[in-house]
Amino acid sequence: MEFCDECGSMMKAEDGLWVCGSCGYEKPKDPEAEYVLTEDQEASEVIETGDGEDSGLPTTDAQCPECGNDRAHWYMQQIRAADESETRFFVCTECEHKWREDDH
Known part of the structure; x- marks a missing residue:
């Protein structure tokens, strides 16, 4: 599991990169490291704003x-x-x- 250096959110793996779903920060995956990825680990916790004012956020x-x-x-x-x-x-x-x- 990797965390974003910029905002601290959990990052997801995409094409040899770790990508932050919150702020978009990217960093390369370590080619020497061994990773075990499951679907649960790939799910990001992105805050969805939705359409209009019904986002729940102020x-x-x-x-x-x-x-x-x-x-x-x-x-x-x-x-x-x-x-x-x-x-x-x-x-x-x-x-x-x-x-x-x-x-x-």
Whole structure:
């Protein structure tokens, strides 16, 4: 099992790469390592925003860096040490582009 260096989410294997389903970060698989993959390990825990405002996630005013839309769904996740602040994740309500904001 591999975890994303960027957001801490579980990564899935795709064509010799580990790919994060949350932020899209990719890294090559170690060719020397032996992996046992099952369907349960390949399932990702992606937050689905769905269509419209029924995502269950709150919305806020946030400028999408991809399409310029001014509304986004948001959620917070602790991805660093417990004594550091949480990271805010945004999902555009128009194009569903995902980005993050932290206090660095």
